[in-house]
Amino acid sequence: DAGITQSPRHKVTETGTPVTLRCHQTENHRYMYWYRQDPGHGLRLIHYSYGVKDTDKGEVSDGYSVSRSKTEDFLLTLESATSSQTSVYFCAISESIRGEQFFGPGTRLTVL
Amino acid sequence: KQEVTQIPAALSVPEGENLVLNCSFTDSAIYNLQWFRQDPGKGLTSLLLIQSSQREQTSGRLNASLDKSSGRSTLYIAASQPGDSATYLCADAMEYGNKLVFGAGTILRVKS
Numbered sequence: 001d002a003g004i005t006q007s008p009r010h011k012v013t014e015t016g017t018p019v020t021l022r023c024h025q026t027e028n029h030r031y032m033y034w035y036r037q038d039p040g041h042g043l044r045l046i047h048y049s050y051g052v053k054d055t056d057k058g059e060v061s062d063g064y065s066v067s068r069s070k071t072e073d074f075l076l077t078l079e080s081a082t083s084s085q086t087s088v089y090f091c092a093i094s095e096s097i098r099g100e101q102f103f104g105p106g107t108r109l110t111v112l
Numbered sequence: 113k114q115e116v117t118q119i120p121a122a123l124s125v126p127e128g129e130n131l132v133l134n135c136s137f138t139d140s141a142i143y144n145l146q147w148f149r150q151d152p153g154k155g156l157t158s159l160l161l162i163q164s165s166q167r168e169q170t171s172g173r174l175n176a177s178l179d180k181s182s183g184r185s186t187l188y189i190a191a192s193q194p195g196d197s198a199t200y201l202c203a204d205a206m207e208y209g210n211k212l213v214f215g216a217g218t219i220l221r222v223k224s
Binding site: 033042043044045048056058059090092097098100101102103104105106 | 143144146148153154155156157158161201203205210211212214215216217
């Protein structure tokens, strides 16, 4: 399995609080992605990164920001969490922009 | 906008049966198509990736085919086992895009 870890694995927070999720990879892959998975919507791309300090928006980026200061780490921040951001968040990596993607174990986030 | 559909939504079969999962897409300008497996509460595991120039890929008891002209891919599982029970997802990368478009998945249950 690709070396991808996510932290925390579970988090419960309150509306209006900031939350940061971390994705760490040991594969030295250039591309990293954040998805959310929700019943009835499937997996949707939030943001992705194509290199250190290079990021771009996905289809559901409102309310989220990302940062990538090192190849191995990709952070997802909810500046002010809302109940609609309750979801399971997955990080993925790939060597190339349309290459095979490998997923992390996910973070279950509950916003009360 | 690409739409990916998976049929059936759920499937229950007895152990040992050969089965086919279907994935259809509306825009044939795909770069590749990837099949994943997801166990409850877990991340996605990549099973097979088919490039647009390929017709099929095989890994053990799994065989995935791709027909771009008809907008279809199938995942064939031979001699199914209870351990194959999971949700199977297909996703395609477009020639002109930078993200995967996912289907909603097929929930497979193999009964012993």
